[in-house]
Amino acid sequence: MTTNDENKTLKWVGSRPNRPDGVDKVTGRAKFGADLTLPNMLHGRVLRSPHAHAHIVSIDTSKAEALPGVHAVITGADLPLLASEFVPAGEAMVNYGDMCRNVIAREKVLYDGHAVAAVAAKSVQIAKQALKLIEVEYDVLPHVIDVDEAIAPDAPVLHDHMFTAGVEPKPEKPSNIAKRVEFKLGDIEVGFAAADIIIERDFNTETVHQGYIEPHACVANFSEDGQAELWCCTQGHFVVRGYCARLLGMEVSKLRVTASEIGGGFGGKTVVYLEPLALALSRKANRPVKMVMSREEVFRATGPTSGAKVWVKMGAKKDGTITAAQCELKFQAGAFQGSPMQPGAMCAFAPYDLENVKAVGYDVVTNRPKVAAYRAPGGPISEFGVESVVDEIALLIGMDPIELRLLNGAQEGTQAAYGPRFGPIGMKETLFALQNSEHMQQPLGPNQGRGIASGFWFNIGGDTCANINVSDDGTVALALGTPDIGGSRASMSMMVAEELGIDVKDVRPMIADTASLGYTFLTGGSRATYSSGMASVQAARSIIEQMRERAAKTWDIPLEAVEWEDGHARPASSNAGEFEPLSFADIARTMAKTGGPLVGSAALNAQGAGPSFAAHMVDVEVDPGTGRVEILRYTAVQDAGRAVHPSYVEGQVQGGVVQGIGWALNEEYVYGDDGTLQNAGFLDYRVPVCSDVPMIDAKIVEVPNPRHPYGVRGVGESPIIPPMAAIANAVSAATNIRFTELPMSPPKVLKALDEAALPEAAE
């Protein structure tokens, strides 16, 4: 697709109009996952395992079924048992053997909160009572929570059929290591031999949850003819359709999925939990069934991201040139394989131009909920370690940490450590913006420190459709397939208005259901504005072509003699004839007479998503008496390629940063010795509150992605990568102690301060 002329003045792209769904969302009118009620609807609830690891000996549901008001009870036996193999599902590879067991346990429960049975009843209250009447006999097994314990030779093995992939020869015994991956560039031994200094560190990160405020919710309506409708909050309703059809054993086209408004996802709503259960209950009860998770269920039973052990070793010359970089990542995947250790290994060293790299990753199962994607999955974990070591190199050789990054930074033509050469990228531009920021001049006081970190994320494209229907009054309806989590409808409308030359208010965007638009991959991987934007532009250009044809026919001149400019068809030159330009609305008004409805469609597999880089700087103060870290000031620079709606780019950055602050300082899954989650609520799973953080200064730099018509790069993910390292580097600067474990919670920081026997500041 041709790129828009960079020098052309744009009317909408780059401006900040009000979002089209704004009024609905400030008046309470917007319908989220739990907001739909259907006539004759039942309420479903899930019985969950109290054990971290146990065989299910038997389940007796008869008493629950006998309770008045109960209409259906299901167990694993009500859903097909699928083979354990990786098959393509949309664009992702899915092991349905694992997925069918994750949505409802079969032979074993594998984590505290694992679904065991579900009930549909006429009220939530009755459904809850019914759960208590289900008798499950468990044979409790030893469990394993920690990743190092899980790979120990005598660890309890979760899956007897799992042999480590990616090692030759194939292991003789099953283990909890699902897979090993390795990425290499050059020869690290040569690189380390050339180094003047070598730094080697172990890091630990804890499991963190996306913490979206809206719990998972859905309404399923299975009719007697085998067709079903599903309403749910998801990042990808086409993906949900594919998963559920397979899990239910039904044909894909018999299931229509409608995406509700979605109250946050951050990767966590890319998979299914309640949806197949609600469909199965509805199928059994022959009535609509609504299911909504409690917050506790969200924490116990939906995918957070991995906690991990990270080992990083880097060598550099005294002049700052990094000569070798090596890391080993052990990611816990939860109960089923599929941690993001592979992208973690791929992006670990991506911000740098390096000759010698080796990154190894291990995917390790443990008795925790299976991880799901969380913003730049894997990146924040590996880059936390790498950016900490880069900081330490700068300290050791006495070089400014930004200068060190600039010296080694990736640029166009650099071969990325994961293989390909970069096109135009903004790695250094983000650092320049930090250098030029006012923040750089801010003096620091006692117990304060400043930290810097860079971040990289790949970004993706993928299957995408968009549809534009023109109305005879000159307004258009824009149908999209990527659920709008953060204001993406505004961006698509703006690109369409820009192309068509109409007012953005005249574009009404909506998320179409799975029967009304072609397959569109989910909102994730920072792809929505990129891919749906590309499809929307293509659909708009198709409208323009049709309008030029209509104008040509109207004027009875050749198509080539009609040009499109500023929302009008005009004769290309005076040779073409003297005609009054026809506006978009003019052509729309007469469309019935000139050939019928005007519809622009695009169906494409978006390619060439450009990576996005970020550079962050943070000032912290450490309370020497309590170990508490306060964030004083934060500047985050993001390469957006081009910011279609700068406010929402800033919003992505600010939100990502604050999630990163939570990850860095307080958020973690805490397990008891019995393998149960101890902090399954917002009281003790401590996401940052409003008074915890300062304003987040989001600065946008624009190094356009040549592949996108407006130069867009995804911005949803890279903002969460640098905060943990930037904060760790700042805390280290404030205390002269290197912090390598997340979260840097007060007890950990105070302990480190005590151990370093720093003189305590006067109380």
Added chain:
Amino acid sequence: MPLANVLLTGNLSQFTGGQTQFQFDARDIRGVMKELVRLHPDVAPHLEEGLAVAINGEIFQDTWFEPIPEGAEVTFMPAIGGG
């Protein structure tokens, strides 16, 4: 047909006897894959699952017919997801 300089990253070289670099004449991504499979049949199933291909640094996922310019660097790497 254009000449492609092919690089395998990640675990793929486990199925090519450790070889990571190839030169193939191929029109498009599919053509490169066919050549690779002709030399190393074991790699075939791994080209079906979760793969991305970069052509001169630009990343393509799940697509066969992207043309390959003369002398292009073609990198096979694991596909990327995201949150």
Added chain:
Amino acid sequence: MARHHITTHINGDEVEFLCDTEQTLLDVLRDELHLTGTKEGCATGDCGACSVTVDGRLVCSCLMLGVELEGKQVSTIEGMADGERLHPLQSKFIEHAALQCGICTPGVLVAAKSLLERNPDPTEIEVRFWLAGNLCRCTGYDKIVRAVLDAAADMRGAAA
């Protein structure tokens, strides 16, 4: 057990409903009265998504029983706009892009309105501490705080 018959006022209208003892004000609003603008994020008083005012006092509707509502005055997000005229906070939230997914927005708006009724000229710190009970996971709070401060300034201007 018989359900309780409650007469109350919601957004100025007299409303009657039946509820079970166990049902919270939030359950009543959403399930009995279909006022789904008030959201459930946690049901434990930790997220503020269910914020409403009862007799002018900001509360989490998940932490109050429906049966306690007899004779009370409840205000929810659905009552915030005056006809088709949005409350200045609502307009400023849209203008400042102070919402992304929007699930926390009703609760934040109700809480912010309650703040400005008590303190028409809050500092940034006052806004941040007042809104500490309203979790937002998308915005990082920056634009929310700006929108509240800007709305406050506008409202003071209009009142002057």
Added chain:
Amino acid sequence: MRYESPQSVDDAIGLLANGGAGARVMAGGTDLLVQLRSGMLEPELVVDIKQIEETRVITEESGGFRVGAAVAGAELNEHPRLPKIWPGVAEAFDLIGSVQIQGRATMGGNLCNASPAADSVPGMIAAGAIATVAGPKGRRELPVEDVCTGPGRTSLGSGEFIVSFFLPERPARSGDAYLRFIPRTEMDIAVVGAGVSLTLDESGVVAAARVALGAVAPTAMLVQDCSSALVGTSLDDVALQALSAAASAACNPINDKRGTIEYRTKVAGVIAQRTAKIAYSRAKGE
């Protein structure tokens, strides 16, 4: 579950006495409703005491204040005089939860929920607050520090509930304060809490002190050794060190998701010091 909202103390006592172990008192409900929702509690009867006038008012009495057990935190902090006289009590109460929680949470509930980490309790203990308990055998007065006997347990008998608290008259040259440590700035349960109330003589020497610690033992507690460390001093470094050591020595905490024994013990000393300094400066009228 049955719900009753009696209009009088006697009616409430009758309901509670008849309800026995299956009856629960509800004041603000901010803890009770969470426990109901989670299934942790399944009472047959909930007795809402908020319709009882006496539980809902703050009155001045004998130079001090009588605070109804069901007065919400926001109401207490909006009182024209009380927060000025007993700032430590008011700020302790104000730290419980969000503004939304403040609209509902009560001192009676905070105390009788019997969490060792309840914020308002060390503040009240330091202030020497006395609870008025009503029950089938009439009324009795109980120092706040004697109400809780362990996590989730109180010394109240069957049919008894707290009607009000009495905050005594404030002596001249005195001040109180409450600080807690939490990982965030708001919305957390105290990892350590300290309430300090000091009275100075005319030369600025501490004449009387009450120091209470929360979240570091099965109940919030009055720590005599901390008080002793301060009396007769001008809060010099030696006194503060002694206070800190006494606070840490008094700790008998647990390891849990909110803090370790080691951490709580250490930070108790730090927080006690910081609180004492504020109380001291208030007592001096600064």
